[in-house]
Amino acid sequence: MLSVKNLHAAINDKEILRGIDLEVRAGEVHAIMGPNGSGKSTLAQLLAGREGYQVTAGTVRYLEQDLLAMAPEARARAGVFLAFQYPVEIPGVSNALFLKTALNSIRKQRGLPELDAMDFLQLLRDKMKLLGMDETLLPRAVNEGFSGGEKKRNEVLQMAVLEPKLAILDETDSGLDIDALKLVADGVNGMRAADRAIVLVTHYQRLLNFIVPDVVHVLSQGRIVKSGGAELALELEQRGYGWVEAENATRKAA
Amino acid sequence: MNVQIESWDNMALARVPQCLAGRAVPWLSRARQLAFERFAAHGLPTRREEEWKYTDVGAIGKRASLAPDNIPPDPSFEARLFAWTLAQENVHLMVFVNGHYSSELSAPGELPPGARLDSLADLLDGTADLPETLFDEQHEHTIFAALNNALATDGAVLNLAAGAVLEKPLYLLFVASGHGSAIYPRNILIAGEGARATVIEHYFGMLDAHNFTNALTQISLAAHADLQHCKLLQEGKDAFHVAGIHAEQAAGSRFVSHSFALGGRLARNDIGARLGGPDSQCSLDGLYLLEGKQHVDHHTRIDHLAPSGTSREYYRGILDGESHGVFSGKVVVHPHAVKTDAHQSNRNLLLSQKAEVDTKPQLEIFADDVKCTHGATVGKLDDDSLFYLCSRGIDAALARSLLIYGFANDIIGRVEVASMRERIEHLVLDRLPQGEQIKELL
Numbered sequence: 001m002l003s004v005k006n007l008h009a010a011i012n013d014k015e016i017l018r019g020i021d022l023e024v025r026a027g028e029v030h031a032i033m034g035p036n037g038s039g040k041s042t043l044a045q046l047l048a049g050r051e052g053y054q055v056t057a058g059t060v061r062y063l064e065q066d067l068l069a070m071a072p073e074a075r076a077r078a079g080v081f082l083a084f085q086y087p088v089e090i091p092g093v094s095n096a097l098f099l100k101t102a103l104n105s106i107r108k109q110r111g112l113p114e115l116d117a118m119d120f121l122q123l124l125r126d127k128m129k130l131l132g133m134d135e136t137l138l139p140r141a142v143n144e145g146f147s148g149g150e151k152k153r154n155e156v157l158q159m160a161v162l163e164p165k166l167a168i169l170d171e172t173d174s175g176l177d178i179d180a181l182k183l184v185a186d187g188v189n190g191m192r193a194a195d196r197a198i199v200l201v202t203h204y205q206r207l208l209n210f211i212v213p214d215v216v217h218v219l220s221q222g223r224i225v226k227s228g229g230a231e232l233a234l235e236l237e238q239r240g241y242g243w244v245e246a247e248n249a250t251r252k253a254a
Numbered sequence: 255m256n257v258q259i260e261s262w263d264n265m266a267l268a269r270v271p272q273c274l275a276g277r278a279v280p281w282l283s284r285a286r287q288l289a290f291e292r293f294a295a296h297g298l299p300t301r302r303e304e305e306w307k308y309t310d311v312g313a314i315g316k317r318a319s320l321a322p323d324n325i326p327p328d329p330s331f332e333a334r335l336f337a338w339t340l341a342q343e344n345v346h347l348m349v350f351v352n353g354h355y356s357s358e359l360s361a362p363g364e365l366p367p368g369a370r371l372d373s374l375a376d377l378l379d380g381t382a383d384l385p386e387t388l389f390d391e392q393h394e395h396t397i398f399a400a401l402n403n404a405l406a407t408d409g410a411v412l413n414l415a416a417g418a419v420l421e422k423p424l425y426l427l428f429v430a431s432g433h434g435s436a437i438y439p440r441n442i443l444i445a446g447e448g449a450r451a452t453v454i455e456h457y458f459g460m461l462d463a464h465n466f467t468n469a470l471t472q473i474s475l476a477a478h479a480d481l482q483h484c485k486l487l488q489e490g491k492d493a494f495h496v497a498g499i500h501a502e503q504a505a506g507s508r509f510v511s512h513s514f515a516l517g518g519r520l521a522r523n524d525i526g527a528r529l530g531g532p533d534s535q536c537s538l539d540g541l542y543l544l545e546g547k548q549h550v551d552h553h554t555r556i557d558h559l560a561p562s563g564t565s566r567e568y569y570r571g572i573l574d575g576e577s578h579g580v581f582s583g584k585v586v587v588h589p590h591a592v593k594t595d596a597h598q599s600n601r602n603l604l605l606s607q608k609a610e611v612d613t614k615p616q617l618e619i620f621a622d623d624v625k626c627t628h629g630a631t632v633g634k635l636d637d638d639s640l641f642y643l644c645s646r647g648i649d650a651a652l653a654r655s656l657l658i659y660g661f662a663n664d665i666i667g668r669v670e671v672a673s674m675r676e677r678i679e680h681l682v683l684d685r686l687p688q689g690e691q692i693k694e695l696l
Contacts, residue, residue, distance in 0.1 A: 048645050051637070076647035088642035092660030092667070100695050101656065102646035109647065141660070158646060 001026045001197045002047075002067075002166055007058035009046055016042045018222035020058070024166070024197045031200045031208055031233060034219035035241040040201045041085055043219070044170040048082035049075050062166065076102075077109035079165030083155035083172050085201075090142035095154065098142045099124065099161055106162055127160045130190065132183045148175035156187045167191065168199045173207035185210030205237040218244045264294050270321050270405055276378030285389035289403030296397045305396070308580040308612045309522055309551040314494050317466060320436050322407050326352040327432035330460055334359065337427060343673055345425040345454075346371065352430060352465070353407040353437040359427075368418030368449070374440055375408040388442070393472060395524050398496045402470040406440035409471075414449035416476070423452040423671050430459035430467065430493060441471040445479035445507075452482040452671055457489050459517065464492035473501035475509060477531060482510040484674055488681065489518035491546070498524045505531025505560070512669055513540040514678050515550045516685070526555040529563040529591075540569040541665040543685055544577030544609070551580035558591035558621075567598040570665050572658055573609035582614040585628070589620045598628040603635065603661055655688035 004022040008015065016039045024030050034040050046053050047060065049072030060067040067075060090098060104114045115123065128135060131153050143151050152172050159167050169188070173181055188198065188211050200211060208216075208230065216232040217224045220241065225248040226232065236244065271277065271286040298315045299306040314320075329337075329351045337349045341361040348371070349359035355373035362371055377384060394400045410426050428439055443453055459465060467489065475481055481501070489495050495518045501509045509527050527536040542550045556565045571579040581600045602611045615628040635657050643653035662682050669675045679696075683689030 050641055050645075071650070072641060072644040073647055073649050073653075076645055082645055084642065084645075088638050090639055090642070090657070090660055092663035093656055097692075097695060098643075098646075098656075101648055101652065101692075102643075104695065105649065105652070106647040162646065 001063060003061040005059050007060060008056045009042065009053045010056055011042070011053055013054075015056070016222055017046070020222070020224060022217065022224065024199060026165075026197055027194045028215065029192060029198045029200065029211065029213045031202060031213040031216045032219055033202055033205070033216060033233065033236060036203065038219045039222040040219050041170055044082055044085075044168050044199075044201050047168055048072060048080060073105070076162075076164075077106055081159050081162055081164030081167045083152075083159055083167070083169040085170040085174070087143045087151040087155055089144045091144055093142055094139050095142050096124065096138040099158065102158065103161055123161065127157055130183075131157055131160070131187050132180070133157060149177065149180045152176055153180065153184060156184050160187060160191065163191075165195065166197050166199070168201065170201045171203065172200070173202055173204065181207065182210060205233045208233045220245050220248065267321055268294070273324050274322075274405065274407060275375035279378060281386045282378065282389060285386070286404045289389060289391070289394070289400045290405075292391065292394070293397055293400040293404060296400070299397055305553065305582075308578075309520075309549065311496070311520070311522070313520060314466060314496075317436070318434065320401070320405075320466065322405055322436050322438050323352050323354070326354040326356075327435075329356070329359065329429050329431045332460065333429040333431060333458065336458060337429070340425055340427060343425070345423045346420070347425045347427065348373070348410050349427045349429060350408060350439060352432065352435045353409075353428070353439050355408050363422070366418060366420060368415035368446075369420055370411075370413040371424065372411045373408055374406070374411050374442065377411055388472075393470070393500070395498050395500060395526060396496075398468050399470050399498050402438050402440060402468050402498075405438045405468075406470065407438050409440040409442070411442045412444065412451065412453065414445045414451060414479075416446035416448055418446065418449045420451035423454050423674070425454045426456065428455070428457045428467070428469070430457070430463045430465040430489060433463060435463075435465045437465055437467040437469075439467070439469040441469070443471065443473045443481065443483075445475050445481050447476040448478045449476070450480040452484070454671070454674060455483070455485045457485075457487050457495060459488065459490035459493045462492070463490040464494075464519075465490070466494040467497070469495075469497040471497070471499045473499070473509065475501060475503045475507035477504045478506040479504070480508045482670060484512040484669055484671065485514065485523070486674075486678060487513070487515040487518055487521055487523075489521070491517065491519060493518045495521040497522070499526070500524075501527045501536070503527060503529050503531060503534040503536065506533045507531065508534070509536045511536070511538045512665075513538075513552060514666075515540070515542040515544075515552070516681055518548065518550070520549045522551040522553070524553045524555075526557070527565070528557045528559060529565070530559045532560040533562045534560065535564045537566045538569075539567070539665055539668050541662055542571045542573075542579050543662065543682055544572070544579055545574040545685065546577060547575065548577040549580075551582075553582045555584045556586070556596065558585070558587045558594040558596065560591055562593045563591060563595070565594075565596045568665060568668070569600045570661060571600075571602040571611055572605065572662060573602065573611055574605040576606070576608040578609070579611040580613075581611070581630070582616070583628070584616040584618065585626065587617075587619045587621050587624050587626065591621045592623045594621065594624040594626065596624070596626040600630040602632045603658065604632060605635070605658070652688045652691055655686040655692060658686055659683065659689070659692055
C-alpha cells in the first residue's frame with residue numbers, strides 16, 4: 001500500500017530524513033519508534049503533505065500513485081490520514097461542522113452521497129461513545145479548550161469517522177492517562193482491517209501493549225536502523241535506544 | 255475655518271430645520287440653530303484632527319446636498335419585501351425610510367406594561383414633554399453629531415419605566431431609498447431602573463443608493479437596567495455612513511453593543527459608554543468585513559467613572575481587496591474608578607496584499623487597583639490551521655472560507671438573539687467564496 005524508497009528530506013537545508021525505506025502492506029500495523037529528533041514526526045507530516053519540507057531524493061508510492069505529487073486534501077481523499085501530535089485549534093468552527101465538512105468532502109470523492117444531518121449525528125454519537133467522548137464536544141470549536149486527552153481522542157474520532165485506508169498516528173499516546181489510552185487503543189484496534197494499514201509513530205512502548213504491531217521499526221538520525229516483530233519494542237523498552245544506535249554504529253564501522 | 259470647499263450651500267442648509275419635525279417648538283428650534291452654527295463654524299473634519307487621522311470624509315463634502323428629504327421616496331420593492339419578512343418575525347418592528355417613520359411598513363405590535371415606543375417626529379410635533387437638553391452640545395461627540403442635532407428628522411424613542419421588560423427585540427430598520435438622499439435618524443433609548451430590552455438597528459441600503467446617513471443613538475440606563483444593542487450596517491456599496499451610539503450607565507447596569515459593518519463605501523461608527531455608577535458592566539463587540547475599496551472606522555470609548563466597573567471589548571476585522579479598516583479603542587479609567595476590570599482586543603485578518611488596517615488601542619488609567627489589558631493583532635490566515643483542514647480532505651478554497659467564517663463566528667456568536675445571529679451569519683457567508691457550501695453544511 002505504502003512504499004517509501006530512499007527518502008531524503010530537509011527543513012531549511014537541514015537534512016532530517018536520510019534515506020528511509022519502508023514497505024507497508026494492507027492489513028498490517030507498523031510501529032515506528034525512535035528517540036526525540038530521529039525524524040519520526042517529520043516522516044509522518046511529510047506523508048500527510050505538510051509544506052516546508054524539501055524532498056531531496058527518493059520516492060513515495062501510495063496505492064500506485066506518486067504520493068509526494070498530491071496536495072494534502074487529495075491525499076486525504078485517497079485515504080491517507082494523519083492523527084496530529086499537536087492537534088490544531090480552529091476557533092469559531094464547531095467540531096460537528098468540521099467533521100461533517102471533512103466527511104462529505106471525502107464521500108463526494110468516493111462517489112458516495114452526502115450524509116444528511118440525522119445520519120451524520122447518529123454516526124458521530126456512536127463513534128464518540130466508543131471512544132468515551134462527551135457529546136458536548138460536538139458544538140464546541142474544534143480542539144479549542146479541549147484537554148490534551150480530549151484532543152488526542154478527537155483525532156482518533158476523526159479517523160473513525162473518515163475511515164482512511166492508511167492511518168498514521170503521530171504520538172497519539174502522549175498525554176493520555178491509562179483509561180484514555182485503553183479507549184484509544186480499542187478504537188484503533190477496532191479499525192484494523194484487511195484493507196487498511198496503520199502506522200503508529202511513538203516514543204514509548206506503552207501503546208504497543210494495547211495495539212500489538214506486526215512490524216516494529218527503529219528510526220535513528222533519519223534512517224530506519226532496525227526492523228523486527230512486536231518483541232523488538234519490548235527489547236527497546238528494556239535496553240533503551242542507545243542499544244540500537246550503538247549496534248548500528250558498530251555495524252557501520254565494520 | 256471652513257477648510258473644505260463644500261458644493262452645498264450653508265445658507266440653504268441652515269433653513270432646513272424650518273421644515274423638520276418640531277419646528278413649532280421654540281427650545282428645539284433654538285437648539286437646532288445653535289447646533290447648525292457649531293457645525294458651520296467647524297466644517298467637516300479633516301485628517302489633521304487626531305480623531306480623523308485615518309478617515310478622510312472629504313467625499314462627503316463633495317456631495318450635491320446634505321439636506322434631508324422632506325417627504326421620503328417610495329421604498330423599493332426589495333425594501334418592502336424585507337420589512338414584510340421582518341414583520342413576520344417575533345419583534346417590535348419600526349421601519350424608517352430615508353429617516354422618516356413609515357407606519358405602513360412598521361409593525362410595532364403590543365408593548366408590555368411600562369414600555370412606550372414612539373416616533374421622535376411624532377413626539378416633537380405632539381404635546382409630549384421632551385427634556386430640553388436632548389439636542390444639546392453635550393451629545394456632540396463628533397461634529398457630525400452637531401449636524402444631526404440640527405437636522406435629525408425622525409427615529410425611535412423607547413421609554414421603559416422601572417422594571418419594564420421588553421421580551422421581544424425592538425427592530426429598527428432604516429431603509430435608504432432613492433438616490434443620493436441625506437438621512438438623519440435620531441434614536442433615544444431610555445431604560446428605567448431594572449428595565450431590560452434588546453434593540454436592533456439595521457441600516458439597509460439598496461445596492462446603487464449613494465446616500466449619506468448621519469445617525470445618532472442616545473442611550474440612558476438607570477440602575478440595574480440591561481440593554482443589548484445590535485447594529486448591522488448593510489448599506490449600498492456607494493453609501494456614506496456616520497453614526498454615534500452613546501450610552502450613559504448608572505450603578506449595576508449592563509450595556510452590550512454589537513456593531514457589524516458589512517456594507518457601505520465609507521463608514522464611521524463612534525461608540526461610547528460612560529459607566530457612571532458602581533458595578534456597571536459594558537461589552538462592546540464588533541466585526542468589520544470589508545472588500546473592494548470599502549473603508550470602515552470604529553472609534554470606541556469607554557469611560558470608567560465609578561468603582562468596580564467591568565468592560566469587555568472584542569473587535570475583529572476581515573479585510574480583502576483594497577479595503578481599509580480602522581479601530582481606535584480608548585478606555586479611560588477615571589480617578590475614582592478603583593477595581594475597574596477592563597479588557598480590550600482587536601484582531602485583524604488581512605486577506606489581500608493591498609488591504610490595510612490601522613489599529614490603535616489606548617488605555618488611560620488614573621486610578622489604582624485596576625485590572626486593564628489590551629491587545630491588537632494583524633495577520634494572515636494561519637498555515638497550520640489550513641493544513642489541518644486540508645489533511646482531512648477539505649479542499650484549500652473551502653478551508654480558507656471555513657477559517658474566515660470561524661474568525662467571524664466568534665464575534666457573531668456573542669449576539670443573543672438567535673434570528674439576528676443567523677441573519678448576520680448568512681450575510682457573512684454570502685461574502686465568502688465558498689460560503690454557499692458552508693451554509694449547506696450548517
